[in-house]
Amino acid sequence: MAITPHVPERTCIGCRRRAPRAQLLRLVLTSSGELNVDARAVRPGRGAWIHPDPECLTLAERRRAAPRALRADGPLDVGRVRRFLEQSPINDGEGPRGPTG
Numbered sequence: 001m002a003i004t005p006h007v008p009e010r011t012c013i014g015c016r017r018r019a020p021r022a023q024l025l026r027l028v029l030t031s032s033g034e035l036n037v038d039a040r041a042v043r044p045g046r047g048a049w050i051h052p053d054p055e056c057l058t059l060a061e062r063r064r065a066a067p068r069a070l071r072a073d074g075p076l077d078v079g080r081v082r083r084f085l086e087q088s089p090i091n092d093g094e095g096p097r098g099p100t101g
């Protein structure tokens with residue numbers, strides 16, 4: 001088992017793979033209980049980590065991973081996160097365009 005003590009890792013709530021936190025996007029709950037992106041990962045409180053990849057977001061949505069990770073009472077709307085990902089230059093290039101319905 002390889003151990004890399006100086007790289008803090010987090011588990012993506014979508015694909016469940018571990019990755020250095022620098023490669024993941026942090027999601028938090030706003031004070032009004034909505035899911036939002038914590039792009040700089042500086043907000044206090046509980047966070048959920050996900051790859052900045054719409055596919056991981058879809059997986060997380062399907063298994064309701066975000067409300068579970070954030071201890072939310074009900075389902076969370078991922079629309080804000082999806083818009084963030086669609087605007088992000090990380091996703092320029094390959095991959096489907098637009099909502100998949």
Ligand SMILES: [Zn+2]
Pocket residue numbers: 012013014015016017050051053056
């Ligand atoms: Zn992932």
